[in-house]
Amino acid sequence: MTYAIAEAAHRSGLSIDTLRYYERIELIDPPARDSGGRRAYSDDDLNWLAFLTRLRTTGMPIKLMREYARLRHQGVASAAPRKRILERHREDVLARLADLRSCLDVLDYKIDNYERMCAAETTELREATA
Amino acid sequence: MTYAIAEAAHRSGLSIDTLRYYERIELIDPPARDSGGRRAYSDDDLNWLAFLTRLRTTGMPIKLMREYARLRHQGVASAAPRKRILERHREDVLARLADLRSCLDVLDYKIDNYERMCAAETTELREATA
DNA sequence: AGTTGACCTGGAGTGCACTCCAGCTTCTAC
């Protein structure tokens, strides 16, 4: 099964331009081409894209993704360094999760304050117009 | 208590340049100045900076922070719209937390795979050299 | 009085991750 670029974009959640951009910067391998010279993405291509978008979602910079992609080409021999990249990245993600959660607490606290402020105001208003 | 810009930078975790930048774009009010025309940040200034950095950590774009800062100047009257901004942002943060967690699962899965790959390789090596 | 270091201003430059564009080709449908 192969997919035209529009379909690949749709399935990966990336834009057509971004797919071509990722190819240019060697984040993905040039996909096969159909008889008319158009890109024909394979399921493997899409799987790799899906993984890349996860890395992106977790905030991995493109440079590091490229490094990872480069290692992938070396096959099994590069399993160890690839693992190291993912492990380090995992730590980053965990740290960010913790940060996010603690900021969320502050946000909740603030919202709660506004809640009370608005409630107080409403009460005042009711009393004033009573 | 007031703080020179270097101290304010240190305490807020922002760079000196970023502090001046935030002032230029009206994210923070111009702090007081000492006799020599140098910025003298107050505790209030630092508290506001601390909150801004939380918003930043949670990925709020500067534009929205500016909007929030603008509303703040209108005092109590703007409590409701400010609350709305924080509530919407809270939803964003929750969504990102969920995304991050699900991506983390994929990451864990991949790392686990590499774990097995490396273990298998080691075993092979041991067998080959035995 | 002179040197050093922190700070000042306005403006230019940077890095990242796309995003858009002009001008061209190729398939599909009528």
Next chain:
DNA sequence: GTAGAAGCTGGAGTGCACTCCAGGTCAACT
């Protein structure tokens, strides 16, 4: 056989959030 949609290329442009710089001021120490 022609119109329109989808895709192609190389290169330029965008938005965001800083970051850096030149050239100057000010205060404190020696």
